[in-house]
Amino acid sequence: MLISRLKPEECEQLLARLRTGRLACARDNKPYIVPIYFAYEPGFLYGFATLGRKIEWMRSNRFICVQVDEVVSRNEWTSVIVNGWYEEFPERPEFSEKRRHARSLLEKDHLWQAGYAAYQVRDQRQPTPILYGVHIEEMTGLRSSPDHAERAIMAGFG
Amino acid sequence: MLISRLKPEECEQLLARLRTGRLACARDNKPYIVPIYFAYEPGFLYGFATLGRKIEWMRSNRFICVQVDEVVSRNEWTSVIVNGWYEEFPERPEFSEKRRHARSLLEKDHLWQAGYAAYQVRDQRQPTPILYGVHIEEMTGLRSSPDHAERAIMAGFG
Numbered sequence: 001m002l003i004s005r006l007k008p009e010e011c012e013q014l015l016a017r018l019r020t021g022r023l024a025c026a027r028d029n030k031p032y033i034v035p036i037y038f039a040y041e042p043g044f045l046y047g048f049a050t051l052g053r054k055i056e057w058m059r060s061n062r063f064i065c066v067q068v069d070e071v072v073s074r075n076e077w078t079s080v081i082v083n084g085w086y087e088e089f090p091e092r093p094e095f096s097e098k099r100r101h102a103r104s105l106l107e108k109d110h111l112w113q114a115g116y117a118a119y120q121v122r123d124q125r126q127p128t129p130i131l132y133g134v135h136i137e138e139m140t141g142l143r144s145s146p147d148h149a150e151r152a153i154m155a156g157f158g
Numbered sequence: 159m160l161i162s163r164l165k166p167e168e169c170e171q172l173l174a175r176l177r178t179g180r181l182a183c184a185r186d187n188k189p190y191i192v193p194i195y196f197a198y199e200p201g202f203l204y205g206f207a208t209l210g211r212k213i214e215w216m217r218s219n220r221f222i223c224v225q226v227d228e229v230v231s232r233n234e235w236t237s238v239i240v241n242g243w244y245e246e247f248p249e250r251p252e253f254s255e256k257r258r259h260a261r262s263l264l265e266k267d268h269l270w271q272a273g274y275a276a277y278q279v280r281d282q283r284q285p286t287p288i289l290y291g292v293h294i295e296e297m298t299g300l301r302s303s304p305d306h307a308e309r310a311i312m313a314g315f316g
Contacts, residue, residue, distance in 0.1 A: 020232070022225055024182035024189035031182035031189045033225035035237055067180055067191035074178070079193055 001075045006141030011080045014068060014141065015040040021068035023047070023134075025057040025086075032057060038066070038134075039105035045082065045134040046102040055130055058086040066134060073146075080141040082134070089131040102131045159233045164299030169238045172226060172299065173198040179226035181205070181292075183215040183244075190215060196224070196292075197263035203240065203292040204260040213288055216244040224292060231304075238299040240292070247289040260289045 006014075023036045034054050039046045045066060049055055058064060062085040069079040089095040089102060164172075181194045192212050197204045203224060207213055216222060220243040227237040247253040247260060 020229075022180050022191060024184075024191045024223070026182075026184040026187050026189040029184050029187055029219050030221040030241070031184040031223045032241075033180060033182045033191060033223045033239060035225070035227060035235075061187050063188040065182070065189045065191045067193070069193060071178075077193075081191060083188070083190075 001144050002147050003142055003144050006078070006080065006143055008139060010078075010143075011139040011141040012040075012042065014070065014078055014080050015045070015082070015139075018068045018070065021066050023054065024065045024067075025054060025061065026063065027057045027061055036066070037106070039102075039108065041105065043136050045084070045136065046105050047132050047134065048102075048106050049130050049132070051130060055088075055132075058132070059088065062086040064134060075144060075146040078141065078143045080139060082136050083138040084134045084136045087133045087135060089133065098133070099131050102133060106131075159302050160305050161300055161302050164236070164238065164301055166297060168236075168301075169297040169299040170198075170200065172228065172236055172238050173203070173240070173297075176226045176228065179224050181212065182223045182225075183212060183219065184221065185215045185219055194224070195264070197260070197266065199263065201294050203242070203294065204263050205290050205292065206260075206264050207288050207290070209288060213246075213290075216290070217246065220244040222292060233302060233304040236299065236301045238297060240294050241296040242292045242294045245291045245293060247291065256291070257289050260291060264289075 019039070020035060020037055022033050024031050024033045026032065032053060036047050036049075064084060064086050066082040066084070067079065068082075069077055071077040089098045091099070177197070178193060178195055180191050182189050182191045184190065190211060194205050194207075222242060222244050224240040224242070225237065226240075227235055229235040247256045249257070
């Protein structure tokens, strides 16, 4: 297996193509990971959730990490890690433009609908929709590809 | 989309079946996520890495979180989150039995080999193999399944 670093534009391409990833937040130095839906634009990720541990923790500590990957097989995958910080877009006039923009990106591919429905069922109560952004501070990515021996095995010449 | 909580034994079944996941650690309240290979046995996960940010951070703060999932489609997935703490198994006589055990589990499916090769190439140097365990303190899991309307659409009756 050969591992190479992604260029910044390759990291961006993966973030732009994928819609799901994992977000880690931390409180009292204890990390917590949850799967998320997101929408990307240069410098930002946008997400949607209802109030729960993730939102409470990010409100108390805005540092977060997001990881996305595309896995073909154990030897062939691409992974990007984003470090950044959380910003919530509350239902207040000064955030209305940001909310509109985030929601329009999240409504593509029905992300909004899927996330909303999930929380409705899980919590058995009327959820409060929370829109947030992730300010991207750092992006790093790795790609693995099978080496010659592995390619030969996969092709049946092993 | 309908979301239900997994029973403890269903969480265990997913951990026993999968071999890859994401691990989050934290330092100075900044979280960091990396993909990992792991082996499961009741109460424990075992992993393997070379020295790098993940190991340095876990040495300074043993609290970690591991997330695994099996995704069929956006509406059909299973996800388990493990909270626990890190224990390293250094090359010292008192850890030899734990090292042997961890390595035997990780050698199944060639996990050891894959992880080792990856780091060799990435770091361009002789890596120091580090074996570690995760003491599982808490496991929670969710499963989503399409609701009736979604099933109808998927079946072509929408």
